[in-house]
Amino acid sequence: MNKKLFVISGSSGVGKGTVIKKFLEKNPSFMLSISCTTRTPRPGETDGVNYFFLSKDEFQNCIDNDKFLEWAEFAGNFYGTKQKYIKQCLAEGKDIILEIDTQGALQVKKRMPEAVLIFICPPSFEELEHRLRGRNTEDETTIQKRLDAVKIELERAEQFDYKVINDNLERAVSELEQIITGEQKKC
Ligand code: ADP
Ligand code: 5GP
Numbered sequence: 161m162n163k164k165l166f167v168i169s170g171s172s173g174v175g176k177g178t179v180i181k182k183f184l185e186k187n188p189s190f191m192l193s194i195s196c197t198t199r200t201p202r203p204g205e206t207d208g209v210n211y212f213f214l215s216k217d218e219f220q221n222c223i224d225n226d227k228f229l230e231w232a233e234f235a236g237n238f239y240g241t242k243q244k245y246i247k248q249c250l251a252e253g254k255d256i257i258l259e260i261d262t263q264g265a266l267q268v269k270k271r272m273p274e275a276v277l278i279f280i281c282p283p284s285f286e287e288l289e290h291r292l293r294g295r296n297t298e299d300e301t302t303i304q305k306r307l308d309a310v311k312i313e314l315e316r317a318e319q320f321d322y323k324v325i326n327d328n329l330e331r332a333v334s335e336l337e338q339i340i341t342g343e344q345k346k347c
Contacts, residue, residue: 163250163253163254163255163256163347164255164274164275164276164343164344164347165246165250165256165258165268165272165274165275165276166190166255166256166257166258166275166276166278166340166343167257167258167260167265167268167269167275167276167277167278168180168257168258168259168260168278168279168280168336169259169260169261169262169264169265169277169278169279169280169313169317169320170279170280170281170282170313170326171282171288171306171309171310171313171314172235172292172306172309173282173288173289173291173292173293173295173306174280174281174282174288174291174326175280175282175291175326175329175332176259176280177259178326178329179280179324179326179329179332179333179336180192180257180259182329182330182333183257183333183336183337183340184257186333186337187337187340189254189255190254190255190256190257191249191254191255191256191257192256192257192259193241193245193246193249193256193257193258193259194208194209194210194211194212194245195211195212195239195240195241195258195259195260196211196212196213196214196219196222196228196239196240196241196242197211197212197213197214197219197237197238197239197240198213198214198215198216198219198237198238198239199211199213199237199239200213201213202297212242216238219231219238219240222240222242223240226243227240227242227243227244228240228241228242228243229241229242229243229246229267229268229271229272230260230263230264230265230267230268230271231264231267232260232261232263232264232267234261234263234309235302235305235306235309236302236305239260239261239264240264241258241260241264241268246258255344261313262279262312262313262316262317263316265277265316265320266316266319269319276321276322276339276340276343277319277320277321277322278320278321278322278323278324278336278339279317279320279322279323279324280323280324280325280326280332281314281317281323281324281325281326282325282326283325283326283327285310288307288310289307292306292307322339324336324339
């Protein structure tokens with residue numbers, strides 16, 4: 161069976177990480193790609209596990225040497241997916257999930273049209289803000305930058321293959337599973 165690349169995006173705080181974690185617990189054969197970022201690690205985050213934390217110079221060097229499948233600046237930091245890592249995983253027949261922002265997702269679709277783009281929507285803007293603030297991981301300036309990005313993210317979501325509303329966590333995970341299973345059957 162051919163393996164597909166599943167790209168999951170959504171505004172900061174919508175619950176992408178939470179939905180994906182639950183999905184991976186139930187579907188351990190999937191691999192979650194580890195991105196590179198110039199963002200400072202949050203308490204509890206580990207280099208090589210949550211992200212590869214790079215300096216701006218290291219990140220720029222990867223851009224200059226065409227190492228990224230996609231990369232983007234999001235809310236003041238840079239994020240990117242290493243090309244070699246994804247190609248290697250696909251060649252080894254692994255099912256991969258990328259959790260990346262909407263700019264990066266659309267770049268992936270251009271380079272790999274067979275990739276499946278899934279956008280996680282909040283039940284409302286108010287609930288999104290509540291979740292982002294409730295997570296307590298960003299300062300006020302960063303929260304504002306992330307909320308400012310929501311409008312354009314929702315516009316880009318129109319180019320995605322699927323949208324899943326993360327209202328109830330279990331329901332959202334189950335919808336994601338149905339989408340992914342359905343796409344795998346098409347292979
Ligand atoms: P993202 O990865 O999209 O930035 P997170 O997964 O970190 O978002 O979730 C942001 C916050 O929202 C977390 O505190 C998480 O526990 C909470 N959350 C996630 N999904 C739900 C849900 N369905 N209902 C209520 N809270 C949720
Ligand atoms: P956070 O700082 O909250 O971990 O991530 C902020 C945003 O960057 C999220 O929308 C997340 O999906 C996105 N992101 C994480 N890794 C990548 C990546 O490799 N490429 C792109 N384009 N976005 C990423």
